[in-house]
Amino acid sequence: MADPLVRLDKITKRFGDTTALSELDLDIAQGEFVTFLGPSGCGKSTTLRILGGFEQPGSGRVLLRGDDVTRLPPERRNVNMVFQDYALFPHMTVKQNIAFGLELKGMGKAEIAARQDEIMSFLELGAFGGRYPAQLSGGQRQRVALARALAPDPALLLLDEPLGALDAKLRGQVQQELKSIQRRTDKTFFFVTHDQEEALTMSDRIVVMNKGKVEQDGTPEDLYFHPASRFVAEFIGETNLLTGDLRGTDGDAVVMDWFGQTLRGHAPGGIPQTGAPITASVRLERLGCHATRPATANAVQGRVVGKTFLGSRMALDLLVDDARGARLRAYVDARTGQSVGDAPVWIGWDESSMAVLRD
Numbered sequence: 001m002a003d004p005l006v007r008l009d010k011i012t013k014r015f016g017d018t019t020a021l022s023e024l025d026l027d028i029a030q031g032e033f034v035t036f037l038g039p040s041g042c043g044k045s046t047t048l049r050i051l052g053g054f055e056q057p058g059s060g061r062v063l064l065r066g067d068d069v070t071r072l073p074p075e076r077r078n079v080n081m082v083f084q085d086y087a088l089f090p091h092m093t094v095k096q097n098i099a100f101g102l103e104l105k106g107m108g109k110a111e112i113a114a115r116q117d118e119i120m121s122f123l124e125l126g127a128f129g130g131r132y133p134a135q136l137s138g139g140q141r142q143r144v145a146l147a148r149a150l151a152p153d154p155a156l157l158l159l160d161e162p163l164g165a166l167d168a169k170l171r172g173q174v175q176q177e178l179k180s181i182q183r184r185t186d187k188t189f190f191f192v193t194h195d196q197e198e199a200l201t202m203s204d205r206i207v208v209m210n211k212g213k214v215e216q217d218g219t220p221e222d223l224y225f226h227p228a229s230r231f232v233a234e235f236i237g238e239t240n241l242l243t244g245d246l247r248g249t250d251g252d253a254v255v256m257d258w259f260g261q262t263l264r265g266h267a268p269g270g271i272p273q274t275g276a277p278i279t280a281s282v283r284l285e286r287l288g289c290h291a292t293r294p295a296t297a298n299a300v301q302g303r304v305v306g307k308t309f310l311g312s313r314m315a316l317d318l319l320v321d322d323a324r325g326a327r328l329r330a331y332v333d334a335r336t337g338q339s340v341g342d343a344p345v346w347i348g349w350d351e352s353s354m355a356v357l358r359d
């Protein structure tokens with residue numbers, strides 16, 4: 001990244017004995033939709049608050065377009081925030097709510113009116129200008145909060161779980177809307193969530209956090225199909241974890257032994273240390289079930305011991321090694337699912353579908 005819009009440079013933040021962030025380095029490019037994803041307590045909100053100027057790091061620097069803003073208060077940074085509860089002023093109309101940040105910026109009346117109209121028509125809020133927040137639906141309120149935050153034209157928009165208050169169906173719609181607004185405005189969004197599905201749907205890039213450190217940073221596809229660690233493989237989506245022994249490498253492939261089967265994968269997080277058991281991740285939809293041995297890099301035999309109809313697909317539980325209980329779970333086409341029984345089936349997957357995990 002040549003000239004990042006935002007750079008976090010070795011940010012450390014402690015609260016008493018708790019290290020919330022540990023030497024965090026992060027670059028964000030102009031126009032990116034970056035999501036910070038991780039379990040409760042991993043340091044997401046602390047990072048957001050440090051970016052917004054609501055919190056000071058113990059050490060390290062925050063750079064915005066190359067300028068050190070670490071010690072600047074929120075109002076002196078070109079950064080704005082959308083809060084989870086929207087924080088709209090209940091006694092102000094939609095129009096007045098939107099004007100608030102513009103007045104703070106010292107804009108003149110005519111300029112404020114023009115900007116209000118522009119942002120309201122852009123976010124299709126024209127019909128709601130005179131309403132109070134209580135007279136709006138959850139999704140509309142969310143859009144007003146976004147309009148208010150975007151009105152002063154910030155370089156960076158911080159979003160703190162802004163969809164948390166919406167029900168599941170509306171949430172899906174608003175996710176699409178938010179992503180489309182981000183694309184159309186070419187604004188840089190820094191989004192915080194613990195919801196992995198939401199992160200996969202909306203982000204250009206996801207930073208998975210664990211205990212105040214970056215666990216993995218990449219596109220949604222990268223993190224889903226090529227997790228570097230067990231933490232990422234388990235946190236994002238459903239997966240098969242295969243624990244075995246490292247046999248070595250063969251070109252780019254990592255070779256492992258899993259219950260007497262030789263398997264080939266790749267190692268997105270680097271090749272793990274030898275001497276201890278290693279674990280690999282294979283997504284359920286990457287396993288194929290066949291009547292005869294498939295030509296894939298990996299092929300093992302097993303029996304179907306369980307079957308769950310999921311509508312769009314069928315989940316199969318496969319027993320590979322009776323004595324030692326080696327199992328796999330696969331998603332197959334709902335109409336062609338194998339039947340439960342003793343007849344052995346072949347289960348195959350590619351080298352690129354199996355990520356050998358760093359730790």
Ligand SMILES: Nc1ncnc2c1ncn2[C@@H]1O[C@H](COP(=O)(O)OP(=O)(O)OP(=O)(O)O)[C@@H](O)[C@H]1O
Pocket residue numbers: 015016018019020038039040041042043044045046047194
């Ligand atoms: N003001 C504070 N005083 C003491 N400890 C704090 C404070 N703020 C955060 N922490 C601690 O720092 C760590 C990181 O907190 P943070 O709020 O950044 O996590 P988070 O990932 O945003 O979690 P959540 O998803 O629950 O909001 C946690 O262990 C938290 O308890």
